[in-house]
Amino acid sequence: MILRSRSYFGWGPSGADYANPTRGLVIHYNGGPTRIRSHNDCITYWKSVRRDHMNNNRWADLGYSWGVCRHGEVFTGRGLNRYQAAQGTTSGNTGWYSVSLMIGAGEEPTPEQIQAVCDLRAYLAARGNSNKMFGHRDFVSTSCPGDVLYPLVQEGVFGRPGNGTPTSSGGSGEYRPENGDGLYMLYEYGDAIEPLQGALGVTVDGFFGPDTRAAVRGYQDSHGLEVDGIAGPETLTSLGLDEVEPAPDSGVPAWPGVYLKDYTAHGSVRVWQQRMKDRGWRIRVDGRFGPRSERVCRRFQKEKRLAVDGVVGSRTWSKSWTAPVT
Template sequence: MTAQTMLASMRTLLGLGEPNYVQRWYQARNGADYAGNPPWCDEAITWAAAHSADATDYKAVCPKGDRAYTVYHAEDFERLGEWHIGTADQVHQALPGDIIFFDWSGSNDLDAIDHVGICEVNLGGGLIQTIEGNTSDACRRRVRDASVIAGFGRPPYRNGPAPTPPKPGQAPRWPGRYLTQPPIMNGSDVRTWQQRMKDRGWQISVDGAYGPASEAVCRSFQGEKHLAVDGVVGPDTWRAAWTAPVT
């Protein structure tokens, strides 16, 4: 699947800081206007497509050629009929390999797009795990929700779409570590769980830090769902956050 080769190419950039070889590569192809340390989120997408193990990825991801300006890139997908608006009822349809565009002001206006990444995993519940260049001055994994997703473009990968995302209500894969404290644990998996609990109606801050307030919500939720009340998000508590009925 070419979506997988594109993702594999993006993963090679994880941890890359700045200035970097992606920026230098883009400048060499597109001229001195791109010299120095310019924003490189879309340059990273272009680089990954050009360096994918499957040569067809470049044309699928960059149908009109190299892109550094996210608005033009989104418009490329719109012209091809491969643009999907980033509303909450649409984000659950995003697939691995889709190109995710963001507007930090929360609109779905193409002209307001600020940033771009690639969908690595659709976590369900309106959450997308992405790989993004130029986020906190590096290439990193992020978990984003529909409130900042302007929309996504679907590259016409040669071998068809990537595997389907989780069905509504299906739990994303348990992250493999128990969320507990002290000390306070931080991370995108904490944020994913917090967002899911908030979506279920619990009063919880989605800040990516599993502190006393998160533990208190966890204990209350475990008691409500007749789970072992230990304040630890293990595999059973994680799964129940998506699969247990909302009361």
């Protein structure tokens, strides 16, 4: 399948929270007629969906994991390992990936679109996702994915064999984006993961699958590190590998190098306080790390099984952006 990355649309990695969907793929559609014809129409449409979801719905990103254009290309939305905003329920958004076909009421999917969904399903299955396919209306009361697409879901049309090896141009070879956030975790993939696998003595294929996670957990346990199966700064440094700094467009601000504690007054305090408020913590965003900020910090560290010291260092800072909201 032709997989278009977020950078294809001029976007950095999604700012949505981490999740690990494994239960299947949910089919969506646009609703009203799209009247899309050209490939440029598809690109314009996908960008407009993101603007609408972020500006009007106030979501962290567009709601879908992926979109499929009329020409059979898969457009990345939130992408792998991100919480959804599409299914309408917490369990649906956490456990299922979503794909929106770029058609609306009364419009028929093209054969290329149908095949692209089959390819996407195969792609996700290779990364630990179930082959189950549902429609949006299976989760909440809605007309989505419409009276044309939903029967195809029920009939198993989207369960046909697919080619799950993505390319960026229609040629051979897998498209391999880097994760960009400075952490390597389950079902991510990219060339940067290969040195980690080599150091752990597992198959070097650039895919952070269950075997790699098990090796990471085993190494962490035997070396007195937090056992979370995620290769972050502490694990990489212990392995003698370079610590990965978050990319500028990853959505994870680099640690400012300032320990937030004891009434620290620094611009990074306000950034961290706002992040914690966005995650649902009751905290005042005032740019001063006082007793209330310390209490939130300690509770967050305990929840995420970090060293509880009430100080925002590099580990707590990173987890404030990358740990799932619980």
